[in-house]
Amino acid sequence: MPITYTNAHVNEVPAVYIIHENADWTGPLFAALDAIGVAYHDWNLANVNIDLSKNAPAGVFYNRMSASSHTRGNRFAPEMTAGVLAWLEGQGRFVINGRQALHLEISKMIQYAALRHAGLNVPQTVVAITAEDIIEAFSSFGGKPIITKHNRAGKGLGVALFRSKPALVEYVNGEDFDPSVDGITLVQRYIASPEQLITRVEFVGRKFVYAVRVDTSNGFELCPADVCALDASTCMADADQRFAFDIDGSFSKSALGQLLIPKMQDVMAREGLDVAAFEFITDEDGVPYVYDINTNTNYNSDAEQRAGISAMAVLASYLGSKLANIEVKAAA
Ligand SMILES: Nc1ncnc2c1ncn2[C@@H]1O[C@H](COP(=O)(O)OP(=O)(O)O)[C@@H](O)[C@H]1O
Ligand SMILES: [Mg+2]
Structure with missing residues (x-):
């Protein structure tokens, strides 16, 4: 069943909307929200039908879109999410992990820029698109071991360790090589x-x-x-x-x-x-x-x-507290 969204929802009581594409990962969060009585709606954005000319419902919108969505057949869920988050943000809705967070989730390059800006060490990383450039990247590491990984990853996509250039050449030109869904491979110092x-x-x-x-x-x-x-x-x-x-x-x-x-x-x-x-x-x-x-x-x-300790309980109570703020504002 797609999320079919129309103005009929406008009078609904404010709730937490969970934006995601993987039902396997939402169970523990829904249980934690149920345990403290926080109202929520499941917005699986792999399956939607939203009329953008309508107003978004009242509530808190929590984005859990995953960089690895394409491995579950949901290749376009991040693109859909970017648009839905813009629709929500454009109406002043309270979004947790909004559009900027989504950009960062789906690009290690963006993550590394942010980490460096904050003064955190990032392993030396060379980015490349073509097989030739991925192989060439090996020379930047002084013969030390490297690991390859996808720019848009999660769950270890494309993670492989190489101690020599010939091994990297064989991998990149072989059948096991699986390019990143965004075409960008990272070649990184192995720590x-x-x-x-x-x-x-x-x-x-x-x-x-x-x-x-x-x-x-x-x-x-x-x-x-x-x-x-x-x-x-x-x-x-x-x-x-x-x-x-x-x-x-x-x-x-x-x-x-x-x-x-x-x-x-x-x-x-x-x-x-x-x-x-x-x-x-x-x-x-x-x-x-x-x-x-x-x-x-x-x-x-x-x-x-x-x-x-339960981080999911901490998360549920955080979402509940944000929702309570919205309700207070609505009543005031
Ligand atoms: N530079 C590195 N040196 C050593 N191990 C690494 C390095 N980068 C990643 N790993 C190992 O590979 C795993 C997956 O890599 P990661 O960058 O977290 O990708 P993903 O986004 O797919 O989780 C890490 O949890 C870690 O165990
Ligand atoms: Mg990781």
């Missing part, structure tokens, strides 16, 4: 983490929620969502806990946390991100490199249960 882990820092409403450490000793961590842990074909994270997620309760007080958190919050403020996760990796000299920002964030329930 070898002596601890074999990456850290993902979660924010809701630009406030730090927690940092989760992810064991990468068996390969690359790709996605923390519970649904991905069950479905190897979606996300490559094994059901047998191949990638252990652990919340680091001391991160915000640590020297590293104190250095990184305010800079990440700067990125959020400048780029209009309200809900986001930043991933970083620390090299053998202890230098942290941030390499990914996720605006469509998912949480690992095993790690959360052990730590006694």
Whole structure:
């Protein structure tokens, strides 16, 4: 059933509208909203029919569009979302993770520009479109290992490690090579983490929620969502806990946390991100490199249960508080 939107909705009570394209990822959020009695509507923008001449409903609009939508058959959902967010923003609707956030979600190049602006280290990255230029990029790294990845990615699309140029040539010219949906491949310095882990820092409403450490000793961590842990074909994270997620309760007080958190919050403020996760990796000299920002964030329930925290509950209550503001304004 498409979202068919007409003026008949105008008199509806204000609600939180969840904008997304993947029903598998909305269940935990809907449950958290139900648990605290926040009214919401499911706006799956893979399937829409919206009359742009009508007024948007009253409420809070939370954009969770994903950069990897094309891998679920929803190739044009981000383009549709950009237009719908413009329609909402043009009518002064309160949008969480608006158009600017969407641009950043679907381009690592845009993420890296924002990270650098805030003074965060990003691994050296060369961008290229043609096979020839991707191969040529290898020479920029002084023979050190590199990893390739898609500019529009999520869930580790196109992530592969190369220690030599011939191996890269074989991959790029071979059948396994899968170009990014936007045509841009990143060739990036491979950061070898002596601890074999990456850290993902979660924010809701630009406030730090927690940092989760992810064991990468068996390969690359790709996605923390519970649904991905069950479905190897979606996300490559094994059901047998191949990638252990652990919340680091001391991160915000640590020297590293104190250095990184305010800079990440700067990125959020400048780029209009309200809900986001930043991933970083620390090299053998202890230098942290941030390499990914996720605006469509998912949480690992095993790690959360052990730590006694639920980011989804924090998110639901944040959405509820924004909705309460709208209701107060409407009544005033
Ligand atoms: N420069 C890097 N050095 C080492 N490992 C990396 C690097 N970039 C990415 N990885 C690994 O690959 C995973 C996926 O890469 P990422 O940039 O997060 O792409 P995606 O947007 O698809 O999640 C990361 O979580 C990390 O484990
Ligand atoms: Mg990532």
